[in-house]
Amino acid sequence: MAEHRQGQATPDALLTRIGQVVMLHHGGDREEARRRLLDLWTEIGEDGDPLHRCTLAHYLADTQDDPFDELAWDLRALTAAEEHEGSPEVRALYPSLHLNLAADYLKLGRTEAARTHVRKARRAARALRDDRYGDGMRAAISRMELRLGEGGGIGGPRGE
Numbered sequence: 001m002a003e004h005r006q007g008q009a010t011p012d013a014l015l016t017r018i019g020q021v022v023m024l025h026h027g028g029d030r031e032e033a034r035r036r037l038l039d040l041w042t043e044i045g046e047d048g049d050p051l052h053r054c055t056l057a058h059y060l061a062d063t064q065d066d067p068f069d070e071l072a073w074d075l076r077a078l079t080a081a082e083e084h085e086g087s088p089e090v091r092a093l094y095p096s097l098h099l100n101l102a103a104d105y106l107k108l109g110r111t112e113a114a115r116t117h118v119r120k121a122r123r124a125a126r127a128l129r130d131d132r133y134g135d136g137m138r139a140a141i142s143r144m145e146l147r148l149g150e151g152g153g154i155g156g157p158r159g160e
C-alpha cells in the first residue's frame with residue numbers, strides 16, 4: 001500500500017496491518033488474506049475512517065471469488081474514497097479504484113460501465129506523479145483501454 005500513500009507524512013498502524021495482509025494475499029494465501037481483511041473490516045466498522053475503509057474494501061475486492069462480490073467491495077471502496085475526497089492519499093487511489101471497477105464491469109459483461117470507469121481512471125491519473133506507481137497505473141489504464149477498444153491512451157481522443 002505504500003505506493004498509494006504518496007502524500008502521507010506519518011505511518012498509519014492500520015494501513016501497515018492491511019499491507020501485511022496484502023503481502024499474505026500476494027504470497028498466494030487468498031482465503032487467509034480474505035479472513036484477516038474481513039476481521040479488520042469488523043474492527044474498524046462501517047463508520048470507521050474513510051481512508052481505512054477505502055483501502056480495506058479495495059483489497060477485499062481482490063480476494064473475492066464471485067465477480068458480483070468483487071464489484072460490491074470495489075463500490076464500497078469508491079464510496080469511502082468519496083467521503084475522504086481531497087486528500088492526497090485518496091487522489092492517488094482514484095485511478096486504481098476506477099480501473100478495478102472497469103475490470104469488474106468487463107467481467108460482468110457490462111462494457112459501457114467499464115468504459116465509463118476506464119475514462120474516469122484516465123482522468124484521475126493526471127494527478128499522479130511520474131514515478132513507479134504513476135507510470136504503472138497509466139500503463140494498466142492503457143491496457144484496459146485497449147481491451148475495451150478505447151484506444152485513447154495518453155493524449156488520445158479519450159485521454160482528455
